[in-house]
Amino acid sequence: MSKQDALPISISGLTKSYGSLFALDHVDLEVKSGEFLTLLGPSGSGKTTLLMALAGFTRPDHGSIRFGDEEIVTMPPHKRGVGMVFQNYALFPHMSVAANVAYPLKLRKVPKAEAAGLVERALETVQLGGYGERRIGQLSGGQKQRVALARAIVFSPRILLMDEPLSALDKNLREQMQIELRHLHEKLGMTTVYVTHDQREALTMSDRIAVINHGRLMQLDAPRRIYERPANRFIAEFIGESTFLKLERKGGRLNFAGVELEVDEVPEGRNLSLVVRPERLTILDGTDAGKTNIFPGTVKDLVYQGDTTLAYVTLADGTDIAVRAGMRSEAAIEKVKVGERVALGLKSADVVLIPDEER
Amino acid sequence: MAGTASGAGARANEALLNRQDWQERWALLGLASPAVLTVLIVMVIPVGWLFYLSFLSDDGNFSLEHYDRMLESKAYARIFWTTFKVSFLTTGICILLGYPLAYFLSQLPKRAAALCMLTVLLPFWTSLLVRTYAWLVLLQSKGLINEWGISLGLWEEQLALVHNLTGTLIGMVHIMLPFLVLPLYGSMKAISEDYLKASSNLGAGPVQTFWNIFFPLSLPGLFAGALIVFVLCLGFFVTPAVLGGGKVIMVSNQITNNIELFFNWGAASALGVVLLAITLGILFAATRLLNLNRILGAGH
Numbered sequence: 108m109s110k111q112d113a114l115p116i117s118i119s120g121l122t123k124s125y126g127s128l129f130a131l132d133h134v135d136l137e138v139k140s141g142e143f144l145t146l147l148g149p150s151g152s153g154k155t156t157l158l159m160a161l162a163g164f165t166r167p168d169h170g171s172i173r174f175g176d177e178e179i180v181t182m183p184p185h186k187r188g189v190g191m192v193f194q195n196y197a198l199f200p201h202m203s204v205a206a207n208v209a210y211p212l213k214l215r216k217v218p219k220a221e222a223a224g225l226v227e228r229a230l231e232t233v234q235l236g237g238y239g240e241r242r243i244g245q246l247s248g249g250q251k252q253r254v255a256l257a258r259a260i261v262f263s264p265r266i267l268l269m270d271e272p273l274s275a276l277d278k279n280l281r282e283q284m285q286i287e288l289r290h291l292h293e294k295l296g297m298t299t300v301y302v303t304h305d306q307r308e309a310l311t312m313s314d315r316i317a318v319i320n321h322g323r324l325m326q327l328d329a330p331r332r333i334y335e336r337p338a339n340r341f342i343a344e345f346i347g348e349s350t351f352l353k354l355e356r357k358g359g360r361l362n363f364a365g366v367e368l369e370v371d372e373v374p375e376g377r378n379l380s381l382v383v384r385p386e387r388l389t390i391l392d393g394t395d396a397g398k399t400n401i402f403p404g405t406v407k408d409l410v411y412q413g414d415t416t417l418a419y420v421t422l423a424d425g426t427d428i429a430v431r432a433g434m435r436s437e438a439a440i441e442k443v444k445v446g447e448r449v450a451l452g453l454k455s456a457d458v459v460l461i462p463d464e465e466r
Numbered sequence: 467m468a469g470t471a472s473g474a475g476a477r478a479n480e481a482l483l484n485r486q487d488w489q490e491r492w493a494l495l496g497l498a499s500p501a502v503l504t505v506l507i508v509m510v511i512p513v514g515w516l517f518y519l520s521f522l523s524d525d526g527n528f529s530l531e532h533y534d535r536m537l538e539s540k541a542y543a544r545i546f547w548t549t550f551k552v553s554f555l556t557t558g559i560c561i562l563l564g565y566p567l568a569y570f571l572s573q574l575p576k577r578a579a580a581l582c583m584l585t586v587l588l589p590f591w592t593s594l595l596v597r598t599y600a601w602l603v604l605l606q607s608k609g610l611i612n613e614w615g616i617s618l619g620l621w622e623e624q625l626a627l628v629h630n631l632t633g634t635l636i637g638m639v640h641i642m643l644p645f646l647v648l649p650l651y652g653s654m655k656a657i658s659e660d661y662l663k664a665s666s667n668l669g670a671g672p673v674q675t676f677w678n679i680f681f682p683l684s685l686p687g688l689f690a691g692a693l694i695v696f697v698l699c700l701g702f703f704v705t706p707a708v709l710g711g712g713k714v715i716m717v718s719n720q721i722t723n724n725i726e727l728f729f730n731w732g733a734a735s736a737l738g739v740v741l742l743a744i745t746l747g748i749l750f751a752a753t754r755l756l757n758l759n760r761i762l763g764a765g766h
Binding site: 187188195 | 661663671675678679682683
């Protein structure tokens, strides 16, 4: 299982409908060779349908899927040669750990001695060396997860698919496994398509994230771009916390509640909203710092959350906006009280504008 | 501390809690008592009485003559042989017919499966005697099957389909099939589709997936169904009596003969005891085997 030639995946016009409902609506997506790409979306968004179409378990209505140069959309699942980790692991309960991991090798008629070596190495890769003789029923959730992973990589597939593999684990183990999966991907280098509805997981692990909703690809970008420059309201709401402030356009400038906005550039066209992340706002203590937008308001609520403090501030137009600040860095938030008037600052570089949508 | 202020220090309320424990146990026993009593009256006492009778000679003294006769008489050996043969064949044919049927049902969508299951259950709910006589009408030498077979030119002579082993097997398989299909269907439905998907994803074609994954996981249900069928066959009476035409004599038929023809309660009781012992032995061995399976993880 050394680093190998990974395959790019090329999806175009892929469509799957159930009655009048589109699970996949003309999806075009290029997964680069060796990339860790996450399909992120709420349940029912079509992300799992897309993964199942890649594995061959869902037959699309039309469209094309290519692994490298090969069109595989009509190929049965057992000939696709992709590794897959299922959400509930799907380990065969009547086989030992070693037999589970050896199963794909047995089907590929790998000689027994060679297979045994590969199995042991795969188990060592997932830190379960020596667990071969265990029964599946004797394993903990985290161990099952690792065995499922070992089984999916033991035959050195050039593409690895994962369907919410960490969703059944508790929080600490999940975070640990995220890092491990990330390292494993760096080591093995196979093209990986990972499905999750957990935005933090997607941000932690991915080279790129494809945000999917209503069967459509909403944005395909690096995690930082997805978080800091969301393309539309859905993404801004789904990933992280956001408040939306409706802007007025006045002769090439943008206004909020009568106050002009400092913006690096004003996009053309439609009506715009300002996306504000709670951690990008600061409570100003009088010393105004250059190109900063100032929003006056009244503190409505203060919530202590351990690592941060959250303040809800009511702005001039009645919108409640959240401000988050770490304990030590921001002395200002420690001093404010409910009912006090404050000024919130947002740097012009942190201004994110999205087109207004009819809702 | 405030929590222990009312009672005897560190073991506060122990006696009260203990009493509650016992009250719950007695309440449970109370609920079970009608069933326990029924089993005692209609099962344990008659079986004990049979056991007692089987050790009495005709003149009322203790003797082992009924058991001696069973060991020595070739007729009895033949009866046991017939009983096992019929039970094995019925179970075997049920497996051959029932496995594909259960598989088919388990793969159908819910509604279609419920409808098809009805066709399995409908005969199951019909009187056993009625079904057995229905087979007699169909299978007899001038019955429907022979008439149609000959008029369609499938065979020329009338086939002996009844009053022999063939007729007995046809009737018994028909009656036993649901007992095999139901547990088997249940265990097949419990096999997660993800196992089959995983197998396919790892490179197994449909046939390999069936033999490597589906079949082993369905075995506990198959064992359970086959066991029920086999044990029911061992003590079966009506069908061999009606469709066997006196040529297929199983243990239960011989028991009736002993009582109705020879008025020999002792001999009948001894046969009953031996049949019971064999059945219990098989059940015991089978449960051991099934448990072993569960330990090996085939249960889930």
